[in-house]
Amino acid sequence: MTDLTRLPGDGLFVGRARISEASHPLVVTVRAGEVIDITSSAAPTVRDLCELKDPAAYVRSARAKAIGTLEDIAANSFESQRDAKKPILLSPVDLQxxxxxxxxxxxxxxxxxxxxxxxxxxxxxxxxxxxxxx
Incomplete structure (x- = not known):
């Protein structure tokens, strides 16, 4: 694991990612080293997620699909090394x-x-x- 992907074990993390199959950025979290898509109609953007009554509870319990490992996606997020067919991380700020x-x-x-x-x-x-x- 690289320094880019070392996260505190007790943290709850939210971000955004782009995958080639989607027409829009995904709302993601990290679970056990995997980047997980938690985008839904209730939280289609990070801004919407932040407006929920209990965003942390939503992130913890959201049905989700893994899109790749944090290590692989973080490595692919550098523009100089980017493969457009693989997921990349985006700024977590969208409409805020x-x-x-x-x-x-x-x-x-x-x-x-x-x-x-x-x-x-x-x-x-x-x-x-x-x-x-x-």
Whole structure:
């Protein structure tokens, strides 16, 4: 196991991943070294998951499907080593506005939206940025 995949045993982790078979990012968690898809109609995004009455209980009990090992998916998430046919990890932030010291990072939020719309295509992302810039 690499340093990238060492997680505390008592932690509850939520993130997002992209797999080639899905048209949208998946909401995922980690169980016993496996990345598990917990996307559902109740929690189609991490934002929706965070809005649930008890997000931790949902993550612990969600019916799920393994999409690969954390080690393999983390290794494939580096752009320089990426195989587009294999799962990759994404930022866990999807539709949330991120704040620090009372400042909303609108640029960061826009980049997340661009990432979602471009679906991994650098050319499409550049076109979306140009369209936003007007």
């Amino acid at each position: 506005a991120v704040k620090a010291s009372g400042v909303t990072f609108v640029v960061s939020l826009l980049e997340r939206v661009i990432e979602e719309q471009a679906r991994g295509s650098a050319e499409k992302a550049d076109a979306i940025r140009a369209d936003i810039a007007g």
